[in-house]
Amino acid sequence: MIDRRTFCKKSMLLVGGLALPLAAFELFDPRKLLADKSDPAKERWVFLVDTEKCVGCGYCVHACKVENEIPYEANVTRTWVERYVVTKDGKSHIDSPKGGRDGFTAGRIEIGEGKHEEIRGEDVNKAFFVPKLCNQCENPPCVQVCPVGATYATADGVVLVDRKWCIGCGYCIMGCPYGVRFFHPVYHVAEKCNFCYHRITKGMKTACVDACAFDARRIGNINDPADPVTRIIVTERVSILKEEYGTKPQVYYLGLSKEVK
Amino acid sequence: MKNHVWRPLYVALAIVLLILTARLFLVPEDFGVHERGYMYGWYRKGNEAEWRAVKVKYRTAAYCKECHAKEYDAIKGSPHSRIMCENCHGPALDHPDDPPTLTIDRHRSLCARCHALLPYKTSGRSDIRGINIETHHPEAECVLCHWPHNPKAEGKSL
Numbered sequence: 001m002i003d004r005r006t007f008c009k010k011s012m013l014l015v016g017g018l019a020l021p022l023a024a025f026e027l028f029d030p031r032k033l034l035a036d037k038s039d040p041a042k043e044r045w046v047f048l049v050d051t052e053k054c055v056g057c058g059y060c061v062h063a064c065k066v067e068n069e070i071p072y073e074a075n076v077t078r079t080w081v082e083r084y085v086v087t088k089d090g091k092s093h094i095d096s097p098k099g100g101r102d103g104f105t106a107g108r109i110e111i112g113e114g115k116h117e118e119i120r121g122e123d124v125n126k127a128f129f130v131p132k133l134c135n136q137c138e139n140p141p142c143v144q145v146c147p148v149g150a151t152y153a154t155a156d157g158v159v160l161v162d163r164k165w166c167i168g169c170g171y172c173i174m175g176c177p178y179g180v181r182f183f184h185p186v187y188h189v190a191e192k193c194n195f196c197y198h199r200i201t202k203g204m205k206t207a208c209v210d211a212c213a214f215d216a217r218r219i220g221n222i223n224d225p226a227d228p229v230t231r232i233i234v235t236e237r238v239s240i241l242k243e244e245y246g247t248k249p250q251v252y253y254l255g256l257s258k259e260v261k
Numbered sequence: 262m263k264n265h266v267w268r269p270l271y272v273a274l275a276i277v278l279l280i281l282t283a284r285l286f287l288v289p290e291d292f293g294v295h296e297r298g299y300m301y302g303w304y305r306k307g308n309e310a311e312w313r314a315v316k317v318k319y320r321t322a323a324y325c326k327e328c329h330a331k332e333y334d335a336i337k338g339s340p341h342s343r344i345m346c347e348n349c350h351g352p353a354l355d356h357p358d359d360p361p362t363l364t365i366d367r368h369r370s371l372c373a374r375c376h377a378l379l380p381y382k383t384s385g386r387s388d389i390r391g392i393n394i395e396t397h398h399p400e401a402e403c404v405l406c407h408w409p410h411n412p413k414a415e416g417k418s419l
Contacts, residue, residue: 055386057374059348066352067318085381103374105394121380128384143301152304155296162308198315207319213343213375214385 043156045195045250046222048229048238049131052255054216056081056129058103063211065101067196076182077101078193079133079208084259085109087123092259104129130260131217133208134159134180134193135241135249142172142181142192151190157250158197163189177245195219222250318352321345325353332410339411349409369394372403 002010064079065072081100085093095110108116140159143151150165151172161172166189173181173190184191196206200219204210209217220229232238238252242261253260291306325346326333336342347353349371350363378391398406408414 053385055375055384055389056379059345059374063319063345063348068315102370103377104379105370105373105377107379124380124382126383127379127381129386140301149292149303149305152295153297153301154309160308160312162305163311165305165308194312197309197312199317201313202317204317204321210319210321210345211348213341213345213348215343216385 042223043221044223045136045157045200046220046229046233047133047136047195047251048218048220048232048254049251050216050218050254051128051130051257051260053214054081054129054131055214056083056100056104057213058100059211059213060131060208060217061099061101063207064193067199067207070191071185072101074185075099076185076191078180078191079131082130082132082260083109083127084130084257085119085127086125086259087119088125089123093117093119094259100129126257128255128257130253130256131208132178132180132241133251134195135178135247135251136195138248138250139246141175141177141245141247145171145175147171154197158195158200159192160194160197161190161192163187166190177242177247178249316354318354319345319347320353321347325350328357335410339413341409341412367402367404369399369403372407372409376403 058081061077061080064070065077068078070077075098077099079099080096081104082094082096083100083104087093093109097104097110107121108118111117136153136158138157140151140153143153143159146152147169148165148167150162150167151159152162153159163184168183168189170183170190173183176192181190181192183189196204196208199206206217206219209219218229220227220233222230222233224230225234232254233252236254238254239256240249240252241256242249289305289307292304293306295302295304295306322333322345329346333346336344336346349367350365353363354360356363373394375386375389376391377394379386381387403409
């Protein structure tokens with residue numbers, strides 16, 4: 001039989017014990033604390049696309065395919081250029097033949113299966129070009145769905161694919177809301193734009209940025225307040241694609257129109 | 262407890278041990294949780310270096326001008342100043358060692374990328390002088406009349 005004194009003592013002890021959070025038992029590691037506090041990543045790569053400046057020459061797509069060894073004739077590409085032609089009847093005509101690899105040299109719009117639609121110049125209300133590439137999201141859904149840890153985000157914010165680790169299940173290709181991923185025709189693993197990781201880590205710009213003669217594409221480091229790209233992103237009116245997905249894309253657009261999805 | 266209960270348990274334990282040992286050898290040491298945490302940073306660290314080691318093919322104008330300063334200066338003073346040399350001359354790679362010569366693309370389609378006339382008043386394209394590529398001397402290479410390094414100057418035979 002338990003007496004009152006012991007009962008009170010034991011229940012106080014129990015209540016006190018339950019109130020202790022698990023974190024109270026964690027031992028602090030000074031090195032870890034220091035690392036958390038004093039090491040915000042030096043670089044966070046971001047991209048800026050100015051759709052007002054793009055003329056649809058497609059040199060960026062051409063350079064990307066060569067630089068990153070994406071088979072030239074295969075109809076896959078890490079970056080592509082979309083053409084939007086909005087006609088007076090309110091219809092949007094959108095195409096991107098071969099990802100815009102050979103530029104846009106004719107007014108007709110590709111409508112698939114080798115067919116084209118002629119559009120007369122006087123019917124055009126507005127027309128513009130929108131370059132697309134991997135958004136290197138802060139919350140990349142493609143990384144979350146990878147079952148084997150083959151795709152990941154680096155400390156400087158680029159999402160990479162480990163070709164040796166990828167099992168080719170294709171979850172990430174389905175998971176990307178922007179459709180930037182595809183199967184590499186040679187390696188048969190997931191492939192995507194990685195901001196030319198081999199170039200930006202050497203202080204160079206991406207191949208598409210170097211190939212662009214119109215300043216429509218720019219790469220910068222958002223953690224550097226003096227970076228001209230950062231200046232534009234923080235001071236001007238920029239938009240991102242599919243904000244509602246919560247992926248926090250890091251490719252910013254100037255002059256985006258409502259027709260662009 | 263009786264032996265027939267323990268025996269399968271030993272087998273199960275042996276299998277678990279086998280898997281753990283195999284894992285020890287098969288999973289590289291640098292595979293694990295890195296900077297971005299478990300959700301976005303669970304990967305093989307060595308792969309970052311593999312991507313960094315990809316060969317740079319487009320060396321940019323800064324590389325070209327080391328030897329071709331004359332051509333570099335010519336194009337920098339022209340309306341074509343912003344066009345990267347390698348867009349027309351092809352990626353430099355390790356030129357002049359490998360390849361010793363670059364293949365210049367003189368095809369009309371190259372110029373047409375910007376200069377084919379498109380009726381897009383709202384696009385930057387309309388700021389560029391355009392031609393109808395089907396009717397504007399379709400038989401000739403553009404460089405016969407227009408010198409690409411300085412389109413304001415007259416073309417010269419190559």
